[in-house]
Amino acid sequence: MSNRMKNIIVPLVAVLLGVLVGTIIMIATGYNAGAAFIALWNGAFGEIYYSGEVVRQVTPYILAGLAVAFAFRTGLFNIGVEGQLIVGWLAAVWVGVAFDLPKVIHLPLAVLAAAAAGAFWGFIPGLLKAKFKVHEVIVTIMMNYVALHVTNYFIRTVLSDKSDRTEMISESSSLRSPFLEGLTDYSRLHWGILIALTCVFIMWFLLEKTSKGYELRAVGFNQHASEYAGMNVSRNIILSMVISGAFAGLAGAMEGLGTFGYAAIKGGFTGVGFDGIAVALLGGNGPIGIIFAALLFGSLKVGALNMPLEAGVPNELVDIIIALIVFFVAASYMIRIFIDRISKKGVK
Amino acid sequence: MEYVIEMLNIRKEFPGIVANDNITLQLKPGEIHALLGENGAGKSTLMNVLFGLYQPEKGEIKVKGKPVRITDPNVANDLGIGMVHQHFMLVDRFTITENIILGKETTKGGKIDIKKAEKDVREISERYGLAVDPQAKISDISVGMQQRVEILKTLYRGAEILIFDEPTAVLTPQEIKELIQILKTLIKEGKSIILITHKLKEIMEVCDRVTVIRKGAGIGTVNVSETNPNELASLMVGREVTFKTDKTESKPQQDVLDIKDLKVKDSRGLGVINNLNLHVKAGEIVGIAGVDGNGQTELIEAITGLRKSESGSIKMNGKEIMNMAPRKVTETGVGHIPQDRHKHGLVLDFPIGENMVLQTYYKSPFSKRGVLSFKEIYSKAKTLIKEFDVRTPSEYTHARALSGGNQQKAIIGREIDRNPDLLIAAQPTRGLDVGAIEYIHKRLIEQRDHGKAVLLISFELDEIMNVSDRIAVIYEGEIVAVVNPKETTEQELGLLMAGSKRKEAGGENHV
Numbered sequence: 001m002s003n004r005m006k007n008i009i010v011p012l013v014a015v016l017l018g019v020l021v022g023t024i025i026m027i028a029t030g031y032n033a034g035a036a037f038i039a040l041w042n043g044a045f046g047e048i049y050y051s052g053e054v055v056r057q058v059t060p061y062i063l064a065g066l067a068v069a070f071a072f073r074t075g076l077f078n079i080g081v082e083g084q085l086i087v088g089w090l091a092a093v094w095v096g097v098a099f100d101l102p103k104v105i106h107l108p109l110a111v112l113a114a115a116a117a118g119a120f121w122g123f124i125p126g127l128l129k130a131k132f133k134v135h136e137v138i139v140t141i142m143m144n145y146v147a148l149h150v151t152n153y154f155i156r157t158v159l160s161d162k163s164d165r166t167e168m169i170s171e172s173s174s175l176r177s178p179f180l181e182g183l184t185d186y187s188r189l190h191w192g193i194l195i196a197l198t199c200v201f202i203m204w205f206l207l208e209k210t211s212k213g214y215e216l217r218a219v220g221f222n223q224h225a226s227e228y229a230g231m232n233v234s235r236n237i238i239l240s241m242v243i244s245g246a247f248a249g250l251a252g253a254m255e256g257l258g259t260f261g262y263a264a265i266k267g268g269f270t271g272v273g274f275d276g277i278a279v280a281l282l283g284g285n286g287p288i289g290i291i292f293a294a295l296l297f298g299s300l301k302v303g304a305l306n307m308p309l310e311a312g313v314p315n316e317l318v319d320i321i322i323a324l325i326v327f328f329v330a331a332s333y334m335i336r337i338f339i340d341r342i343s344k345k346g347v348k
Numbered sequence: 349m350e351y352v353i354e355m356l357n358i359r360k361e362f363p364g365i366v367a368n369d370n371i372t373l374q375l376k377p378g379e380i381h382a383l384l385g386e387n388g389a390g391k392s393t394l395m396n397v398l399f400g401l402y403q404p405e406k407g408e409i410k411v412k413g414k415p416v417r418i419t420d421p422n423v424a425n426d427l428g429i430g431m432v433h434q435h436f437m438l439v440d441r442f443t444i445t446e447n448i449i450l451g452k453e454t455t456k457g458g459k460i461d462i463k464k465a466e467k468d469v470r471e472i473s474e475r476y477g478l479a480v481d482p483q484a485k486i487s488d489i490s491v492g493m494q495q496r497v498e499i500l501k502t503l504y505r506g507a508e509i510l511i512f513d514e515p516t517a518v519l520t521p522q523e524i525k526e527l528i529q530i531l532k533t534l535i536k537e538g539k540s541i542i543l544i545t546h547k548l549k550e551i552m553e554v555c556d557r558v559t560v561i562r563k564g565a566g567i568g569t570v571n572v573s574e575t576n577p578n579e580l581a582s583l584m585v586g587r588e589v590t591f592k593t594d595k596t597e598s599k600p601q602q603d604v605l606d607i608k609d610l611k612v613k614d615s616r617g618l619g620v621i622n623n624l625n626l627h628v629k630a631g632e633i634v635g636i637a638g639v640d641g642n643g644q645t646e647l648i649e650a651i652t653g654l655r656k657s658e659s660g661s662i663k664m665n666g667k668e669i670m671n672m673a674p675r676k677v678t679e680t681g682v683g684h685i686p687q688d689r690h691k692h693g694l695v696l697d698f699p700i701g702e703n704m705v706l707q708t709y710y711k712s713p714f715s716k717r718g719v720l721s722f723k724e725i726y727s728k729a730k731t732l733i734k735e736f737d738v739r740t741p742s743e744y745t746h747a748r749a750l751s752g753g754n755q756q757k758a759i760i761g762r763e764i765d766r767n768p769d770l771l772i773a774a775q776p777t778r779g780l781d782v783g784a785i786e787y788i789h790k791r792l793i794e795q796r797d798h799g800k801a802v803l804l805i806s807f808e809l810d811e812i813m814n815v816s817d818r819i820a821v822i823y824e825g826e827i828v829a830v831v832n833p834k835e836t837t838e839q840e841l842g843l844l845m846a847g848s849k850r851k852e853a854g855g856e857n858h859v
C-alpha cells in the first residue's frame with residue numbers, strides 16, 4: 001500500500017475507532033447511542049442554520065491547526081496556540097473599539113493587529129529557544145497563562161470600566177456578513193472563513209514553494225546541516241514561531257471580529273488553541289488534511305450542542321469522542337502496523 | 349554441519365529498485381566471510397534481511413541447516429545473530445552499560461540491577477579483549493569505543509554469528525588494527541563473522557572467503573587464499589581498477605588560503621589549535637596527516653565559520669574570513685565535504701534532489717524572487733546524479749534511503765560542482781568502493797589542475813600520499829612539519845604524526 005493511501009486511511013480508521021469506543025461508552029452508561037449520533041448529525045447538518053454554525057466553528061480551528069502544523073513542520077512544538085489566540089483576540093477587538101476608520105482600512109488593520117499580537121506571543125518562546133535553548137513547550141505553556149491573565153486585566157481596566165467585557169467593535173472593523181447570515185438562516189457565519197482558507201494556501205505556498213520555506217524545513221529536520229549550509233538557525237527558529245503565532249492570532253481575530261464582536265473576561269481557556277493540536281495531528285500537518293480535520297472537529301463541536309436536547313445525552317460525551325479520536329491518531333503507529341499486516345496477508 | 353547460515357536465492361525489492369536479486373551467501377562456522385560490492389550493490393540490504401529488519405520477497409534462510417523466518421531483530425537475536433550497523437544505534441546520553449543492556453535489562457525486584465549489569469559487561473569485555481569503561485557516557489567516548497559498545501551489545505545478547513557493516517570506514521588506522529585483533533579473538537571464541545568492507549587489504553588480511561555482489565546480483569564466492577586484490581576489484585566493479593592515481597606535477601600559484609597564528613578552543617574551553625600556520629595555493633592539493641583528535645575537526649570548523657576562533661588570521665584570496673558567518677565564508681568560494689555526512693552533509697528527510705542545492709537554494713536559477721524553481725533544482729540534481737554515478741531510484745528519493753556510499757557521492761558531487769576556489773575535503777572517500785575512490789581522486793586532482801586549491805584531511809595515509817602535492821602534519825593543534833610526498837615514507841609520517849620529530853621543509857611553511 002502506498003504511503004499516501006496510508007496517510008488517508010490511518011486518520012479515517014482513528015475516527016472510526018473513536019466513534020466505536022464512544023458508542024460502547026454510551027451503551028455502557030445507559031444512553032441510546034443511535035439516537036445520540038442522529039442528534040449529533042442533525043445538530044451539525046440537519047438545518048442550514050447548523051451548517052452555517054459548523055463553518056463558523058471550523059474557521060478558527062483551521063487557523064489554530066495551521067499554527068500548530070507550521071511549527072511542527074519546522075521542528076517545533078507550539079503548545080502556545082491558545083495563548084497566542086487569546087492575545088490576538090484582544091488586539092483585534094482593541095483596534096475594533098478604539099478607532100473610527102473607513103472599513104477598507106479598519107478591518108485589515110484589526111486583522112493585522114491580531115496577527116501581530118499572536119506573532120509577538122510566539123516570538124518570545126522562539127527567542128528563548130534560539131538564544132538560550134529553553135524548550136519551547138515549557139515556555140509556550142507558561143505563556144498561555146500569562147495571556148489569559150494579562151488579557152483579563154486589560155479588559156477590566158483599560159478596555160472597559162471594571163466591566164467584564166468590552167464594548168462591541170465598530171461596524172467598520174467587523175467580519176460579520178448579513179449576506180452569509182441570511183444565506184444560513186441567521187447563523188453567525190462570517191467572512192473569516194475566506195481568511196482561513198487563504199491562510200491554508202499561504203502556509204502551503206510558504207513551506208513548499210519558497211526558498212524561505214525550504215530553509216525553515218531544513219532547520220526543522222537537521223540544524224547541524226542547516227548551519228553547515230549557511231542558514232541562520234536561530235533566526236529561522238524565531239521566524240517559525242512568529243509565523244505560527246501569527247496564524248494563531250488570526251484565529252483569535254475570527255472570534256473577536258467575527259463570531260462575538262467583543263472580548264470578555266475568561267475564567268479559563270477557550271480550548272480552540274488546544275483543539276488546534278488535535279486538528280494538526282489528525283490532518284497530518286498538511287494543508288488539505290487540516291481543512292478536513294477542522295471540518296470534523298467543527299461538526300462534532302457544533303453538533304454536540306444538540307445531543308442533550310434531542311437525545312438527552314450530555315454533550316461532554318462528544319469531548320470524550322474527540323479525545324478518543326486524538327488518542328487513536330496519536331497511537332496511529334498501532335493502526336499502521338495493523339494495516340501492514342492486513343495488506344501483506346492480502347498479497348500472499 | 350557445513351554452514352551456520354545459508355541465505356539462498358534472496359530477492360529484496362524497494363520501490364523502483366531491486367536491491368537484492370537472487371543472492372546466495374553461505375557462512376561456514378568459525379570463518380570470517382567478506383561481503384564485497386560497490387556502493388549501492390545491496391550489501392547492507394542483504395544483511396538487514398538476515399537481521400530481520402527487511403523481509404525478502406523471495407528466497408530461503410537457514411540457520412544451522414534449519415529453515416527459519418526472521419521476522420524481526422528479536423528473532424535474529426534469539427537465533428544468535430547480532431549486527432553492528434554501518435551507522436551506530438546508540439543512545440548518546442546513556443552510559444555504555446545502559447546501552448548494552450537496553451532491551452535486555454536484568455532486574456531485581458522490578459528495578460534495573462545496574463551493579464550486576466556492569467559486572468556482566470566487564471566480564472564479557474575482558475573475555476573478548478574489548479576494554480571499555482562501563483560507566484562512561486556514549487557522548488564522551490570516541491567512535492572506536494562506540495563501535496566496541498555495539499559489538500558488546502551483540503555479545504551480551506549471546507550472538508554466535510556477528511555481522512559487521514563497514515566497521516572500519518569510521519575508524520582510524522590504529523583503531524582498525526585493534527578491531528582486526530578483536531575479530532580474530534571472536535573467531536577463537538567460536539564465533540562466525542560476516543564482514544562488509546570496501547578495503548581489499550583488510551579482506552586479504554583477515555577473511556577466509558569472500559562473496560561478491562554487483563548491482564544487486566550475486567557474482568560468486570571465492571577463497572581469499574586463491575585470489576588477489578586486483579581480481580577482487582574487477583569482480584566487483586566489472587572492469588579493471590588502477591589503485592594508483594596518475595597525476596602530473598602541480599603548478600602552484602598564488603595563496604588561496606592563508607592561516608596565520610590561529611588559536612581555537614574546543615567546546616570545553618581547552619586550546620585545540622595553537623598558533624597554527626598553514627597555506628594552500630591555487631593549483632595544489634595539501635593533505636593534512638595526523639592522528640584523530642589533534643585538531644583536524646576544529647581547524648575545518650574554524651575555516652568554514654562553524655566554530656569561533658580566539659585569535660590569528662584566516663585569509664581567503666587575501667580577504668580576512670576569520671569568525672565570519674558560514675554563508676559569508678561559502679560565498680568567498682569555500683566548498684566543504686564534511687566528515688560526518690549524516691550530521692552535516694545531508695538533510696536525510698529531504699529528497700536527494702533538494703539536498704543538491706543545500707547551499708545554493710536561494711540563488712538564481714533555483715530561486716527567483718524567493719520562489720523555488722523545482723524544475724531547475726531537479727534538473728541540476730539529475731545532472732549531478734548522473735555525473736557522479738549516485739545510485740538512486742530517482743532524484744525524488746529521500747536521502748535516507750540511499751546507501752551510505754551513494755550519500756557520500758551525492759555530497760561530493762554537490763561540492764565539486766560549485767567549483768569553489770578552495771575545496772575542503774574531510775575524509776571524502778570514507779565508505780566508498782574502490783571504483784568510486786578512484787573517480788573521486790581523479791575529480792580532486794582535476795580541480796587542482798583547473799587552478800583551484802584543495803585541502804584534504806584524511807586518516808588514510810595511502811590517500812594522503814597518493815593525492816597530495818604537499819603533506820602538512822598536524823600534531824596537538826600545530827602544523828609540525830610540511831613534507832613532500834615523493835620524499836617521505838609512511839614510517840616517517842607515522843613518526844611525525846606521533847609528535848616525536850619536528851621538521852621544516854625548505855622554509856616553505858611558516859612554522
Ligand SMILES: Nc1ncnc2c1ncn2[C@@H]1O[C@H](COP(=O)(O)OP(=O)(O)OP(=O)(O)O)[C@@H](O)[C@H]1O
Binds near residue numbers: 362367434741753
Ligand atoms: N529503505 C530503503 N528504501 C528504498 N531504497 C533503499 C532502501 N534501503 C536501500 N535502498 C536502495 O537499495 C540499494 C542497495 O542499498 P544498500 O544500502 O544495500 O547498499 P550497500 O551495498 O550497503 O552500499 P554502501 O556500500 O554504499 O553502503 C540502493 O540503491 C539503495 O538506494
Ligand SMILES: [Mg+2]
Binds near residue numbers: 391752
Ligand atoms: Mg551499506
